[in-house]
Amino acid sequence: MDSNHAQLGRGALETHLAGLLGVDRFKDYGPNGLQVEGRATVRRLVSGVTASLAFIEAAIADGADALLVHHGLFWRGQDGRVTGWMRQRLGRLLAADVSLYAYHLPLDAHAQLGNNAQLGARLGLVADAQFGEQALGFIGPAPEGTADAAALAARVAVALGRTPVLLPGDGRPLRRVAWCTGGAQGYFEAAIAAGADAFITGELSEPQAHIARETGAAFLACGHHATERYGVQAVGEHLAREFGIAHRFIEIDNPA
Incomplete structure (x- = not known):
């Protein structure tokens, strides 16, 4: 063959x-x-x-x-x-x-070929910093056309072919978006500390709903497999x- x-x-x-x-x-x-x-x-x-x-x-x-x-x-x-x-x-x-x-983690983290970089490319996200344990999280400016979390969720749905679970936070305008593929819901607080108005990952656990409500930052659970x-x-x-x-x-x- x-x-x-x-x-x-x-x-x-x-x-x-x-x-x-x-x-x-x-x-x-x-x-x-x-x-x-x-x-x-x-x-x-x-x-x-x-x-x-x-x-x-x-x-x-x-x-x-x-x-x-x-x-x-x-x-x-x-x-x-x-x-x-x-x-x-x-x-x-x-x-x-x-x-x-x-x-596993080496494939998430690679700056050009990794899961985070490749997902970012599909969503129009460009990282200018990293955060979290082992610097696995990426963060950068919100892409054009995503004024709020609902617009970002709509972009994710088109790019990945599935509707994400959206915790909209307080509905603030998006200036900075953080992301980390797969089961990185535990990075939400570190993303907020790094200045994120919204955080994209694969999975959602119980604590993130409360954190989104109490901090105002949006959280998007887009699918572990889908993001990786x-x-x-x-x-x-x-x-x-x-x-x-x-x-x-x-x-x-x-x-x-």
Whole structure:
């Protein structure tokens, strides 16, 4: 299928990604890099958000030599036994001799290719500062055409194809907007302290409704999966350009 494409060594791919994404800078919730070792060379890379069974099976059917994901298989605090869903996922990868590369916080944070940068590009947001733990949050001027939180929510709905949950705060004009993809609802207070009039992330927990009411800052929960579809695609496209390997992104829908 990919005879006209170059090939890249499994280890060389991991080394390049470690340097590109600055893996050593982050204290993370699981291992970043090669999580499952497959065949020695990569001609065809398939990227996706999460190493779910549906994604693994779709990628193998597509002829992948390696998978690149944001949410890998292994996380701090897991049970550790290879049973049930873990056995199913690992079994498919090992039987097909396919590698799995996973990058969590490093993929969120990259200034050009990361989830925050790529989401910002789709919303017209340009960061001029970072905030929060490990400087994962981005903040910048409100984009033109988003005078208030309702207008910002409408822009998000068009860009992501889903209506966000909006906590409008006090309805103030937007001067500064902060964002951090995925499950970063805990960054809301740090975003406010950094000067944000509105904060965009993926998920909403109970405390944020009260914080929005009491501080007047708006909060937009736009979907964990929905906000984190773009970084892994950008990295896959970078690798295709840099090394001449084939790349395809496969979307597995997730309402979360």
